[in-house]
Amino acid sequence: MTKKVAVLGAGSWGSVLASVLLENGHQVELWTNKESQAAEINAEHTNSKYLADFHFSDKLHATTDLHAALTAAQVVLFVVPTKAIREVAVQVCDELRAMNSAPLLIHASKGLELETYKRVSQIIEEEIPAGYRSGIVALSGPSHAEEVAKKDLTLITAASEDLKQAEETQALFMNEYLRIYTNTDLIGVELGAAFKNIIALGAGALHGLGYGDDAKAALMTRGLAEISRLGVAFGADPLTFIGLSGVGDLIVTCTSVHSRNWRAGDQLGSGKKLADVINDMGMVIEGINTCKAAYELSLQKGIEMPITQAIYNVLYQGADIKQEITCLMTREGKAEIGTQQQA
Structure with a gap:
């Protein structure tokens, strides 16, 4: 069944998901707050800042008019940086209220809000009342826009507390190269998506320092243990992780040059200053803010997260990366399998 979908955010992932939806037969309006970007997509069918070698269908229409994008939309897909979710949600709510509309709201953003440390679905829920939404779904999993654009095989998850909403999202996106699974553990899916970016920073740093596969495998494995402990403390299903x-998502983000977080860590490991890394990237590095959130949440919950703490020390305390690695390696011996306190 053809639906009108408003895709909010024309970065690499937002524009590629808009392309997928269009290919799947849906009517798509791609919203951006940049006039030059909308003009390029409409006239040249490219999005050169984010996807240099990809050409979109001439049927994909971009706009800076949020009202036009949302008019008659049955689905609204948020693909803006986490730090912009609340601001955009407020604008969307004003439009939906004026239209008396209640579309399905999906987000494909990965991170936690600064200061409040709330998940994206919580922010949307706060800013868009139940009367103006039919549900909230998180779309997440191991996916790089560059590879989905090439129609590489990709499998991700649609998570909602309401299984029917997850299934509706599944039907919207599934095709021969993009397979969607459903999950009702919204907390676990959102927290996994956010926290893995922290470990990806560490994986990139190991590469930048010249460490090999053994070190990377160890980091991912023990990093997953940390992510799971904190997620379960907030009500997530451990099986989600x-x-x-x-x-x-952890594997793909920790091993791919497409990952901004991995690239940022790689530059830090190579000796670059954090401010220079942020300036050079030109796009949001979600793991930097998420690391601070996870570290402070772990203190609140009394959960030991040594890898996260080490990365926090490097990012926010100016600690030496090599010294932090030495501290991790020379900690008191632990049992691998045990209680949640075994870190």
């Missing part, structure tokens, strides 16, 4: 939005 061995699924696509957990270990799946």
Whole structure:
């Protein structure tokens, strides 16, 4: 069944998901707050800042008019940086209220809000009342826009507390190269998506320092243990963290040059200053803010997260990366399998 979908955010992932939806037969309006970007997509069918070598269908229409994008939309897909979710949600709510509309709201953003440390679905829920939404779904998993654009095989998860909403999202996106699984553990899927970016920073740093596969495998494995402990403390299902939005997303983010977080860590490991890394990237590095959130949440919950703390020390305390690695390696011996306190 053809639906009108408003895709909010024309970065690499937002524009590629808009392309997928269009290919799947849906009517798509791609919203951006940049006039030059909308003009380029409409006239040249490219999005050169984010996807240099990809050409979109001439049927994909971009706009800076949020009202036009949302008019008659049955689905609204948020793909803006986490720090912009609340601001955009407020604008969307004003439009939906004026239209008396209640579309399905989906987000594909990965991170936690600064200061409040709330998940994206919580922010949307706060800013868009139940009367103006039919549900909230998180779309997450091991996916790089560059590879989905090439129609590489990709499997991700649609998570909602309401299974029917997850299934509706599944039907919207599934095709021969993009497979969607459903999950009702919204907390676990969102937290896995956010926290894995922290470990990806560490994986990149190991590469930049010249460490090999053994070190990277160890970091991912013990990093997953940390992510799981903190997620479970907030009500997540531990099994979610061995699924696509957990270990799946962790693997792809910790091993791929497409990952901004991995690239940022790689530059830090190579000796660059954090401020220079942020300036050079030109795009949001979600793991930097998320690391601070996870570290402070771990203190609140009394959960030991040594890898996260080490990365926090480097990012926010100016600690030496090599010294932090030495501290991690020379900690008191632990049992691998044990209680949640075994870190």
